[in-house]
Amino acid sequence: MTKKLLNKFYLSLVLFISPSTLFAADNWQMGFNESVTSVMDDIVHLHDRILLPIIVAISVFVLFLLLYSVIRFRASKNPIPSKTSHNTFIEILWTVIPCLILIVIAVPSFRLLYKQDVIPKADVTIKAIGYQWYWGYEYPDQNIAFEANMVETKNLKPNQPRLLETDNHVVVPVGKVVKVLVKRDAVPGRINETWFKAEKEGVYYGQCSELCGSRHAFMPITVRVVSEKKYNEWLKEAKAKFAKYPENNAVAENLIKEKK
Ligand SMILES: [Cu+2]
Numbered sequence: 001m002t003k004k005l006l007n008k009f010y011l012s013l014v015l016f017i018s019p020s021t022l023f024a025a026d027n028w029q030m031g032f033n034e035s036v037t038s039v040m041d042d043i044v045h046l047h048d049r050i051l052l053p054i055i056v057a058i059s060v061f062v063l064f065l066l067l068y069s070v071i072r073f074r075a076s077k078n079p080i081p082s083k084t085s086h087n088t089f090i091e092i093l094w095t096v097i098p099c100l101i102l103i104v105i106a107v108p109s110f111r112l113l114y115k116q117d118v119i120p121k122a123d124v125t126i127k128a129i130g131y132q133w134y135w136g137y138e139y140p141d142q143n144i145a146f147e148a149n150m151v152e153t154k155n156l157k158p159n160q161p162r163l164l165e166t167d168n169h170v171v172v173p174v175g176k177v178v179k180v181l182v183k184r185d186a187v188p189g190r191i192n193e194t195w196f197k198a199e200k201e202g203v204y205y206g207q208c209s210e211l212c213g214s215r216h217a218f219m220p221i222t223v224r225v226v227s228e229k230k231y232n233e234w235l236k237e238a239k240a241k242f243a244k245y246p247e248n249n250a251v252a253e254n255l256i257k258e259k260k
Contacts, residue, residue: 036200122179133215164205173231
């Protein structure tokens with residue numbers, strides 16, 4: 001497996017924070033998984049309570065207008081069609097009303113955007129790096145670095161979901177702010193950051209959200225949210241197990257090397 005660093009990876013926050021308590025989505029599940037961070041709570045609220053009702057109302061209204069016109073003004077009932085082409089009042093209405101709808105959407109949307117963007121003081125910092133085709137994680141403050149590869153179907157243990165389980169897990173403490181340093185699209189060499197604060201212990205699964213190549217579908221993300229005590233125990237183990245801190249771990253350094 002090549003270790004070439006991909007220039008364009010984007011680890012979506014949603015990956016981390018939209019799990020069900022146990023696993024990923026159930027069969028025939030509708031909507032988002034149960035959320036366990038306040039940001040995801042707000043995302044679900046915006047989607048389910050604001051956007052969906054508006055979309056449904058608009059779709060139903062447009063469908064009604066279409067059906068009404070088709071039936072009411074069909075050729076047999078309306079042989080001489082009206083030649084009217086302008087109506088100032090209606091034109092103002094169909095400009096102003098969509099504007100108002102957009103403003104109603106924009107207010108909570110921007111509030112949420114800034115909530116995601118402004119990172120509270122971090123308790124744990126994790127650097128996530130996308131490789132072809134697996135993820136590497138570093139805990140810079142703890143000198144821990146490791147990689148996580150997907151567990152092949154034939155090696156799965158009971159209760160491990162197919163195509164989602166990885167050999168090493170990202171472990172984070174519950175109720176703590178975790179800052180994730182991650183490269184995003186279209187800004188080569190620049191590290192971006194995002195954050196989450198999981199409020200419920202459990203195992204959470206995510207997938208790569210960048211169409212990155214042939215094994216894109218096989219680079220899942222497993223995050224284990226544990227109590228502070230268990231986290232500290234894991235840290236101790238991890239420090240021994242993943243003691244080697246790669247010298248060339250910095251994303252920026254790698255990029256500079258690649259350019260040369
Ligand atoms: Cu991918």
